[in-house]
């Protein structure tokens with residue numbers, strides 16, 4: 361079933377008129393004619409059936425979908441800027457895995473620098489990757505994207521569990537799965553291709569982060585982000601499961 365995030369409130373019994381891009385996607389790309397779709401507005405989901413009203417593509421809103429496809433833990437991914445294709449892969453997967461927020465940052469070993477002249481275009485592209493990921497896997501929320509911050513602003517990220525993935529922590533630090541025990545929010549920091557400098561690791565630990573190992577194998581930054589997100593979301597479970605227990 362196809363899902364769309366509505367940009368106007370949804371009312372049972374009323375039609376939702378698709379945006380131009382949504383109408384193009386629904387009628388020309390996936391060719392939905394009188395088919396059930398999932399529509400989401402401000403976190404609340406509904407089922408609707410596509411139709412055409414006065415030549416405009418719409419969906420008649422039929423009933424609420426009580427299922428909430430969100431992680432029980434509000435997860436933040438603090439992700440160092442890495443090469444463009446890899447960073448975009450991380451955004452797509454972070455959205456699918458269930459992160460609530462992505463905070464890009466620049467640290468000393470980042471080879472990729474933020475291009476200030478292209479800042480807005482890049483942010484719009486990243487937001488659309490997050491939206492498409494969320495739509496594709498039927499989330500109730502689109503992960504938010506913060507501005508790219510310098511490394512030493514990571515102390516402004518707030519969460520009940522704050523972890524920094526450090527490849528040299530194997531044998532001396534906890535595994536992420538051991539640190540998670542029901543916290544309602546968690547932030548995980550993943551370094552760039554070249555990793556963190558020892559000073560940066562110390563800084564993170566001085567600012568409330570716990571160094572965590574993701575195992576004895578050194579993962580690529582993008583793998584580390586996907587791995588850490590999977591571990592956390594598996595440990596936390598979904599809102600549907602947790603709240604119905």
Ligand code: SAH
Pocket residue numbers: 524525526527528549550551552553554555556572573574575576577578579580581584
């Ligand atoms: N400095 C390393 C590679 C860094 S890997 C080297 O070239 O040898 C990129 C990022 O992924 C790291 O900064 C860390 O956040 C994360 N990472 C990769 N493997 C990890 C592991 N086994 N445990 C914890 N973090 C890991």
